[in-house]
Amino acid sequence: MRVNNSRRWAPRGVRRWMIAAAALVTAAVVRALLHPVLGPVMPGTAFLIAAVLVQYYCGLAPAVCVMLAGLCIADYLFVPPYGRIDFIDQSDIVLLVSYPLITALFITLVERLKRAQYRAKLLAAVAQSRYEMLLRHDNERLLAQRSTDEMHRLLHHIAQYNRSLILIKALDTTASVTQGGLVTASSPAVSDSPIDIGSFSAGVVYGPGHARIHREDLARVTDRLLPGRHRMRLRADGHDWRPAECICERFTTPPGDFLILRVEERA
Template sequence: MHVQNARRWAPRGTRPWIAVAAAVVIAAVVRLLLHPLIGPVMPSATFGVAAALIEYYFGLAPAATVMVLGLGIADYLFVPPYAQIDVFDRRDLILVISYPLITLIIITLIERLRRAQFRAELIASVAQSRYEMLLRHDNERAIARRAVDETHRLLRHLAQHNKAFILIQALERNGAVAINGASAPGIAGVRLALPSEIAPGPRYADVHPEDIQRFWNGLWPGSHRVRIASSNGPSKLVDCICERFTTHAGDFLVLRIGD
């Protein structure tokens, strides 16, 4: 995979150049402190280390700047004759050839490694984003599949218990009564579209008015004792079951006479 942004891994702005100035000063101070001990040996060593560190954290251009500045400072202060620019001998030639060559090889290798690392991080970030998108899509499909299954179960339930069906009530997701004039498909002559929150079933008219009012005030899943008119005379208590169905069209409570 070709990633063009891989070469833009280094930070931008003024911070890299402040780090360049600090690295050059620190490298010069350390070399000055070591000069009484090692003399003219390895005059550019500290500047090479500084260039490598700057390359790792800030990129190729700041590292090359440290290398060039370090070359001038090392040749002027740490190659005999010291503090003279009018003399150019074999020692100066060795420094001018060896120091840039070695430093360029090191910072070039570090640059390639940093680009490869940044490229791998970009690819991993893209892969993570795509994986999260796939997970969300899978969750959405699972929720939709569950809603469809619940809808089919609701329709089968209404068809199976049509004669024992009392009412159906639509709820919001938080459980409060929601619809006003909602509509739903009819099952076996059961009318589900009414200008109210409760749609009646075949046995709705047989329920005692006080129980109807109780259902309007609040209905919940579970067992209920309902007074239903009988053909022999007064109403009698009947065990009823209220079940909740979660579908893509919303949540529904279905109240029916128990088996």
């Protein structure tokens, strides 16, 4: 992958030029302090080291400036005859050829290494971002799949226990369900039933089995319905009431959460 921004690894601003100037002055001072010992030997070594360090921390442009300024200072102060630029001898030629060549070689190598390092960081950041996107999309897919499975389970449950359904209650009052013989509490389709279903809260859907449940039990579970087993009175043979076990299950679907209450079917 080609990364064009890899050449922009160096920091921006005035600070890097201040660091380059400080490195140049430091190299000149160190070389001046060592001049009584070294004499004309290695006049540009300190400036070479300064240029490479500036290249590593500040970038190519400041390093080139340090290299050129160091060449002038070294030739003027540390190559005999000292303090003169009108006379050029073999020592000047050696410095003018060897110092820029070696310094440019080191600077180029450091520049390539820094670009490769910065490119690796950019690629790692891109890979991390794509990995997080894949994880987020995968989580969204799993949540959508789970919601779809729960909705299928709800529809299958309604279809399987349609005749024994008592009611479906939406925990979110904005959700609603109509499936087969199920109607809302305000529907006129069940207005002729002996249960006063209009007195119950909105978001409740009654099934075919609600007419056989005692009115007090139906009102009680409608107001405070929880998942689990409930004992209710069921009309038997059209007249007598007998206790019956009812089961309430909870379903989490994309439209919302629903509680389904049904009469437990005897085997």
